[in-house]
Amino acid sequence: MxxxxxxxxxxxxxxxxxxxxxxxxxxxxxxxxxxxxxxxxxxxxxxxxxxxxxxxxxxxxxxxxxxxxxxxxxxxxxxxxxxxxxxxxxxxVVDHGGVDVDIVERAAGQARVALRSGAPDRACDLLTYALGRWRGTPYEGLRHPAVLSEVTRLERLHTCLREDLAETWCVLGRHLDALALLQELLDEDPLREQVWARLVLVLNEIGQRGEALAAYRRARAIIVRELGVEPGAVLAGAQRAVLSGEPALSNVLQVG
Missing domain, CATH: 1.10.10.10 (Winged helix-like DNA-binding domain superfamily/Winged helix DNA-binding domain)
Structure with missing residues (x-):
């Protein structure tokens, strides 16, 4: 079952x-x-x-x-x-694969292998399938504090799946889809430097250099205001790539 x-x-x-x-x-x-x-x-x-x-x-x-x-x-x-x-x-007692979480985690791993192996269409299918399994908050109705760590882990997985899908769409040339998804992620958590870096580089890759630099400035302002620190290496590297005319997204951001 x-x-x-x-x-x-x-x-x-x-x-x-x-x-x-x-x-x-x-x-x-x-x-x-x-x-x-x-x-x-x-x-x-x-x-x-x-x-x-x-x-x-x-x-x-x-x-x-x-x-x-x-x-x-x-x-x-x-x-x-x-x-x-x-x-x-x-x-x-549940057979392995008998819980949707098991299926999603397996698909996520397979998608990352596919993307690294140069099969972005396969990765896109796997990620879309995995994200389609989400219907709300994991373990809904179980509100004991002890459950929080597992719910947090799965919500992080959900975020990682969407980040990977945005990366996959970039590889496939679906930049507008990637931009929309990255913005959605930033609306949820504006302190995600990795996502800001992806956004900056995607904008640069489609020829919107001014928008890319403006996005970096917005990201830096939020990070400095909220955390009191300068952007980290990944986001700073994205800005340098734009300023130097670096065209390739993959040269700065690697699939982790």
């Missing part, structure tokens, strides 16, 4: 039929298990995640009921018990 956690939780059969997972706490329990997929999660820990550190006195009994309901809901898509139990703990 497939579990989609890059947004509201969805579980589907191999044929793509959505399974009826009850909303509310049952969905939260399943999300918590998927966060720790393949690992045993103690009952106390699971209650803490599900009730955000404030489990009621009925939590232990409620948890058993939710697990029972989840097993019944998942059973049409599994020939074996997906949620296992032992005294004091539960775990969910």
């Amino acid at each position: 497939m579990f989609q956690i890059l947004g509201p939780l969805v579980a589907t059969t191999p044929g793509g039929t959505a399974l009826a997972i009850k909303s509310g706490k049952p969905t939260t329990v399943l999300t918590a298990l998927l966060l720790n997929r393949g690992k045993w999660v103690g009952v106390d820990r699971l209650m803490d995640l599900t009730w955000e550190g404030r489990p009621p006195t009925s939590a232990r009994g409620n948890l058993k009921s939710y697990i029972c309901g989840l097993r019944a809901a998942l059973s049409p898509a599994s020939e074996h018990e997906t949620i296992e139990s032992k005294p004091g703990a539960y775990r969910i």
Whole structure:
């Protein structure tokens, strides 16, 4: 079966039929298990995640009921018990690739290899596919502070995928698409020097040297105002490339 956690939780059969997972706490329990997929999660820990550190006195009994309901809901898509139990703990067993995060991470790695290997069309397809899996905030509904680091990691992955797609579009000559995506990234976080550097170099590459230098000045003003430091080596290198008439984006920015 497939579990989609890059947004509201969805579980589907191999044929793509959505399974009826009850909303509310049952969905939260399943999300918590998927966060720790393949690992045993103690009952106390699971209650803490599900009730955000404030489990009621009925939590232990409620948890058993939710697990029972989840097993019944998942059973049409599994020939074996997906949620296992032992005294004091539960775990969910998911085949590799059975969670959308696994698929996205694999596609991201393949895309970067394709781009380095001179196959930008293949990289573009992989990145577009990976980004299409995103439907919202990862692990939506699981608001425990312990989840924050994993959500932050996945949001960073989402940003990296878009940066790579912008780079791929540049290689393919789709500069206007790249510019729009880079601006979107900067609207979200104007302190991303790597993105500013890409923007400067793309503008230069399409013959908009004045706009490129203006973009650098905007970036520098924001960085100095917000951080109190001068731009780093990558952004400074982008400016030097523009001033020296450097035409090639790849000479300054490499796919990392």
